[in-house]
Amino acid sequence: MPNPFNQEIIPRLPERRDNAENFFTYLILTTCNRRPVIQWQNDAELKRNFELYQECNPTFSQLCSQPNPTKNVAEFWRQIAINPSLSVQDWEPDNRKMLALKHLASYFEKGCYYAAIEVGSKSSALSWEEYLYCARVFICNSENFIKLLQSYNVSHQASLDTYIQQILIKTIQASISKFSRWRLLTHESDKYLREALQRAGTQEPNISQFIFARKYFKQVYRFNKVNNPAIRQPGQKWPNADSEDFQAAAECYNAEKYLSSAPHEVSAGSSISGEQMQAWMKICIAALQNYPKSINPQYSIEALQEQGYDGFLDKSQLENANIAKAKNYGTAVRELHNQTDSAFRKQLENLKPDQHKILLLYYGAGFKQKQLALQLNLNQSSISRRLDAIKIQLLQAMVEMSQPHQWVADYVVEWLQKKFRAPLHSDLIQVALVQAIKELESEEQEVLHLRYGQQVAEEKIATELGVDLLAVSAIISQAQQKLQANLIKVLNTWVNQYVEKWLVNFYEAAGQTLNLSLGSKDTSKTIDTMVQECLQTLMIGQKGE
Numbered sequence: 142m143p144n145p146f147n148q149e150i151i152p153r154l155p156e157r158r159d160n161a162e163n164f165f166t167y168l169i170l171t172t173c174n175r176r177p178v179i180q181w182q183n184d185a186e187l188k189r190n191f192e193l194y195q196e197c198n199p200t201f202s203q204l205c206s207q208p209n210p211t212k213n214v215a216e217f218w219r220q221i222a223i224n225p226s227l228s229v230q231d232w233e234p235d236n237r238k239m240l241a242l243k244h245l246a247s248y249f250e251k252g253c254y255y256a257a258i259e260v261g262s263k264s265s266a267l268s269w270e271e272y273l274y275c276a277r278v279f280i281c282n283s284e285n286f287i288k289l290l291q292s293y294n295v296s297h298q299a300s301l302d303t304y305i306q307q308i309l310i311k312t313i314q315a316s317i318s319k320f321s322r323w324r325l326l327t328h329e330s331d332k333y334l335r336e337a338l339q340r341a342g343t344q345e346p347n348i349s350q351f352i353f354a355r356k357y358f359k360q361v362y363r364f365n366k367v368n369n370p371a372i373r374q375p376g377q378k379w380p381n382a383d384s385e386d387f388q389a390a391a392e393c394y395n396a397e398k399y400l401s402s403a404p405h406e407v408s409a410g411s412s413i414s415g416e417q418m419q420a421w422m423k424i425c426i427a428a429l430q431n432y433p434k435s436i437n438p439q440y441s442i443e444a445l446q447e448q449g450y451d452g453f454l455d456k457s458q459l460e461n462a463n464i465a466k467a468k469n470y471g472t473a474v475r476e477l478h479n480q481t482d483s484a485f486r487k488q489l490e491n492l493k494p495d496q497h498k499i500l501l502l503y504y505g506a507g508f509k510q511k512q513l514a515l516q517l518n519l520n521q522s523s524i525s526r527r528l529d530a531i532k533i534q535l536l537q538a539m540v541e542m543s544q545p546h547q548w549v550a551d552y553v554v555e556w557l558q559k560k561f562r563a564p565l566h567s568d569l570i571q572v573a574l575v576q577a578i579k580e581l582e583s584e585e586q587e588v589l590h591l592r593y594g595q596q597v598a599e600e601k602i603a604t605e606l607g608v609d610l611l612a613v614s615a616i617i618s619q620a621q622q623k624l625q626a627n628l629i630k631v632l633n634t635w636v637n638q639y640v641e642k643w644l645v646n647f648y649e650a651a652g653q654t655l656n657l658s659l660g661s662k663d664t665s666k667t668i669d670t671m672v673q674e675c676l677q678t679l680m681i682g683q684k685g686e
Contacts, residue, residue: 151261151269152177154254160210164218165191166245168254170270170431179254187247190240195526197232206366211248215301218244220437221292242287246280249305253277256309266317274325274430275316276309280527321379322426323366327359328431338425345563346406351421353407357393360424362386387422388415399586405575408586409594410563444665485643499527505648545632553624561593570628585620592617 152170157163164185168179194201204213221227221241234240257272267275279285282517293304329337331352336350366372366380373380395412397403413421489497499517502508503524516519556564556574564571578586591597591605603613 148679150177151258152179154179154251155181157181160205160214161188163192163211163248163251164214165247167247168250174204184243184247187240187243190234191244193232193234197230210301211636212300213461215245215248216295218242218248219290219293219301226227236243239283241570242283245290246286249280249302249309250277252302252306252309253280256306256313259310260313260317264314264317270427270430271320271322272313275313275320276467279309279312319378322381322430323362323382325429326422327362327367333432334425334429337428340432341424341428346410349406351425353398353404354394354413354418354421355399355425358386358390358418359381361390361393361438365389376515382419382422384415384419385530391415391418394418397540399583401579405578406563408578409590411595413474441675480542481539481639482643484542485535485640485647488534488538489647496527496531499524500531500644501648503648504644511569512567532637532640532644535643536636537639539636543632543636545629547633549625550621553621553628557589557593557621557624571626573631574624577624577631580627581623582621585616585623588616589620 142449154168157166162183164180166181166186167184169182171178194203196202197443201214201217204210204217207213218241220247222238225238229237253273256276257269260272261267261269287307289308293301295301299307334352334355338351342538343351362382365380365386391413394407396405398410398412445639492500500511502513502516503510508516510521510524513519513524517524552570553574558573562577566572566575578589581589586597588602588606591602592599597605599613600610605612606613
């Protein structure tokens, strides 16, 4: 009987362009015209480290200039990885041993490829991609890899390449009876799966949906297959999932998607079928198999494109872009802060000395309202009202600058139309809106999920819910108004917190000199004198700025 493995389309391994690339590129599996394709991808950190050694280490530079330097360069990295007695130069990175292992892991990507083909030509228990994954995982385990490199004897007739490839073949063969793609799928953490999916080019809302779906697939699959003594005994290979597992997992997903604990991206999406659950799990497995630990880059091309960095393929370029972006953001924040600071100071210029005294003692010296009341011969409620009156002036000044009522309504509508399915969780306003969605009535949530999450027309929603079109429009309008009101409330809370913090910072510098004892005989006189001096200093500082 012919080996099904031979029927499998195995992509050709392209040659690396030069010797250096043998030590800072890793292979990625992709598709082109529906056929599997292998590409070499740079690791920017390894590339910079390779170039650093070329520039600063004469021995390494000489090795690289030889006609066929690959084996000697590999031995150079092996010695750094296994020999702790080697002297460390000032210019060498602190993690040089780990980087050396990564250079070698990159180098042996080729060995992993051919070891997978060798095993696959004799066994069809797993697919070629799974054999490759087994080899790469072994290499990327630093403890395994170091032991393997230490066990190699240079005096052996076999080259390091041949020695490693033979070990990889044995490793793959030993894992055939144990390895299961389903075990891989259920064992990796949500964080690791998210990284793998991002690396594979998956975007939101799909990432959150896939991770949420896997949660229920794991529960169903473990119960039906892994922990079922009628199907699997302890120590045996994990069996394949079947259509019943996928269907049961999909039903759990659909039943739990509207819980408050469910991610917004899940609640906003539609229910799924067993076939869709199976397709999603297949995508997750492929992403995990193509994302071995330790040799993957910190940033993927797809992630860069998603964030708008289409031209950046190198980590150093990304860092420069992030620095520029941070500088622009910092400049805008400083400008806004300066405008707010100027508006607040103008409000303070109109305050009376007695009002400044209360603010200075309360925010600068840390007096409590009760202490202020006793010291100034006022009741506590009067102190509270005066503080509130001053804060209201600053709040009004900030509201006049930000004018939330002029932009919140448009922002909410635009967010519903463009960002509802995949909100940006680093944006505090969008986070506030996601939380506000969860506080709506269940009917309002359902209508918004249908209209903006699943892009269902209002006419179809009306038919599905058994109500007229005007009722659907009214529900949407009412929900939008609630979201606007909620966002205004959140913004007011932030503004209030900002004003409170600004007053503390403004008066604290001057108040540090007010080391007073309320029980002393001349406290009142001392306070008046020190407050007058502090306020003079404060006002001089305002004019100077």
